[in-house]
Structures are given as C-alpha cells and as structure tokens.
Amino acid sequence: MKILIIGAQGQLGKALYDIFKRKYNVIIKTRQQMDITNDELVSNEIIKIKPDYIFNAAAYTDVEKAETDRDSALNINAIALKHITKASREIGAILFHFSTDYVFDGNKTEAYKETDVAVPINFYGETKLIGEENVRKGMDKYFIIRTSWLFSERGTNFAKKIIKQGMENKSLSIVTDQYSSPTYVLDLASAVERMVQHINNGKKFEYGTYHYGGLPYTNWNGFAKKIIEIAKRENILSEDVKVKEILSSELDSMAKRPSNSRLDCSKIKRIFGIEQKNWNEALDHIIFNLK
Numbered sequence: 001m002k003i004l005i006i007g008a009q010g011q012l013g014k015a016l017y018d019i020f021k022r023k024y025n026v027i028i029k030t031r032q033q034m035d036i037t038n039d040e041l042v043s044n045e046i047i048k049i050k051p052d053y054i055f056n057a058a059a060y061t062d063v064e065k066a067e068t069d070r071d072s073a074l075n076i077n078a079i080a081l082k083h084i085t086k087a088s089r090e091i092g093a094i095l096f097h098f099s100t101d102y103v104f105d106g107n108k109t110e111a112y113k114e115t116d117v118a119v120p121i122n123f124y125g126e127t128k129l130i131g132e133e134n135v136r137k138g139m140d141k142y143f144i145i146r147t148s149w150l151f152s153e154r155g156t157n158f159a160k161k162i163i164k165q166g167m168e169n170k171s172l173s174i175v176t177d178q179y180s181s182p183t184y185v186l187d188l189a190s191a192v193e194r195m196v197q198h199i200n201n202g203k204k205f206e207y208g209t210y211h212y213g214g215l216p217y218t219n220w221n222g223f224a225k226k227i228i229e230i231a232k233r234e235n236i237l238s239e240d241v242k243v244k245e246i247l248s249s250e251l252d253s254m255a256k257r258p259s260n261s262r263l264d265c266s267k268i269k270r271i272f273g274i275e276q277k278n279w280n281e282a283l284d285h286i287i288f289n290l291k
C-alpha cells in the first residue's frame, strides 16, 4: 500500500507522516520537491509514483495575508486541485484533501453539517471552497475532510502564538465572539488512518465530504485561557500574565472570521466509527514538550 503526502513540511503533513510511516510505504513531497501549482510536475510525479492514496496537506494558510496576496492563495488552495485530481483520477488513487471551518459564514446557531450551504466570509475561505468544488468536479474517489483550528508543537498556530505573546507581554487581548473547536493534528491524522484501515478492511463506506474536529467547542479566548493556564503550571509563563476579553470589532484585522464555525462530526462517527478527541489532553502534552 503506497501513500503519497503532498505538503509534507506543514503541521498536518508531518503528523500524517508520523502516523502512516509506522505501517505503510510513505513517500513525502515538500513544496520544494513538488509545487502543486505546477501542473506538469504534479502530473509527472503522481503518475511516476503511482500511489494508492494521496494526502494533500499543502495549502496557503495565512488567513490575513490571503486577503491581499490573492493570486497565490487562489492558485494553491483552488486551481492546484484541478491538477491533483486530474492525475489522481488517471492512476485511480484515492485522494484525501483537507478543508476548513472557514468555508462557513457563521450565521447558523447550531454546529455545521456537511450538507449545510457554505458561504465564506474571507478570501482564504473562498479559495478553500473553490478547491473543494474542484475536487468534487475532478474525481469520484475523494474525501474532503473539513477541520478547524489545527494546533501542534510544530509550524505556526494559535497555541504557539499565544505562548510567544505571553512571554513578551503581561496582558493579552483575545476575542470571545468566534466559536469552533481546536483540533490536534495527530488526532486528525489518526482519524485519517482509521478511515484508511476501514477502507482496506473492505468495510462499507461512502466517498465525499466529512467534518472532523476536536471537543469541546470553545471560543478563541477560552482556548487562550487554557493555553496560558497550562503554560503557567509548567513554569513557561509567569503568574501575572492575564487574558483580556475583546470583541472581533475591536480587532485590527483585514479578514473576517465566522462567529460560529463549529463542525458537527456525527457523519464520520456514523460511517467510520470515529469519535472526536478532547483537545485538552493534547494541549497539555504539546506545552509540556515546548519546555
């Protein structure tokens, strides 16, 4: 069973490699080795490697910068999916593509299901939604996994930004009016492994779009308070660091974020038996490892 991971240097790409290298023949491609915006290269490499599964963890993930650096965000998150699906289809590979809670506008009061209409309110979300549509149009054997607020010990993410800020300032101001859930990358990668095992064992399943995120739901301020609490306990931050509550309207940001992008993950549980994991335990673990 051969697996190709594209975007292997990102936080999710690395987690997928850590999980899958234990039992599978995994080939990894970094941006330097396979730029997904290069149609010819993508096609040649995928056809040459001929993997059974392709995991596309490559993306443009700077939500603020995407508002102005529009061509790059669009090429990487949207157009490149035409190249990847064309080559995947040609060799009959199964594609796992990753998308975001930011495809939703946040106007729903409950958690979002896979069947809810996606209306992005920022350009990153727009490009990710076009990418999803390109996957659906381009092939049949795909999984689009929408996830939220990824964190890990590696790469750039909210948890690491908060610790860094806590080291530099005594007072942090964090929004209270955006709700979703943090997801530890290794929990997401393990969910993907469960899906692959399920398929390889010949069990019943459906291709298509799935939601997977951590539990419990929270807002960014709640997440930040938990990060600070653990960092104080581990003596990484001093006791006098405080987290102030602010509203999104007080932020100086170009990209709007949804007030509610909680993902309903009941479909992945029903079809693949995958349970959501509690992110608190993972947060303890990564902050301990940052020491």
Ligand SMILES: NC(=O)C1=CN([C@@H]2O[C@H](COP(=O)(O)OP(=O)(O)OC[C@H]3O[C@@H](n4cnc5c(N)ncnc54)[C@H](OP(=O)(O)O)[C@@H]3O)[C@@H](O)[C@H]2O)C=CC1
Pocket: 006, 007, 008, 009, 010, 011, 012, 013, 030, 031, 032, 034, 035, 036, 037, 056, 057, 058, 059, 060, 061, 076, 098, 099, 100, 101, 128, 146, 147, 148, 149, 150, 151, 155, 156
């Ligand atoms: N981070 C998050 O909070 C969330 C992420 N997601 C989705 O999950 C997926 C993984 O995200 P995450 O691991 O956090 O992202 P990262 O930003 O950590 O990693 C993305 C990787 O893609 C690479 N990349 C960028 N452009 C190209 C290109 N043209 N060709 C090949 N590789 C490229 C980057 O390389 P380089 O470092 O050289 O730029 C980087 O290694 C993405 O699809 C993202 O949209 C969904 C919800 C939340």
Ligand SMILES: Cc1cn([C@H]2C[C@H](O)[C@@H](COP(=O)(O)OP(=O)(O)O[C@H]3O[C@@H](C)C(=O)[C@@H](O)[C@H]3O)O2)c(=O)[nH]c1=O
Pocket: 061, 062, 063, 064, 099, 100, 101, 102, 147, 148, 149, 150, 157, 158, 161, 162, 165, 172, 173, 174, 175, 178, 220, 248, 251, 253, 257
């Ligand atoms: C760092 C910081 C952020 N915030 C706010 C800004 C923003 O509204 C919210 C989240 O901050 P960030 O900009 O770090 O996170 P953001 O880049 O919006 O994170 C998103 O990344 C993409 C890739 C996704 O797909 C999403 O699921 C989500 O994880 O918190 C504060 O209020 N104070 C702060 O000090």
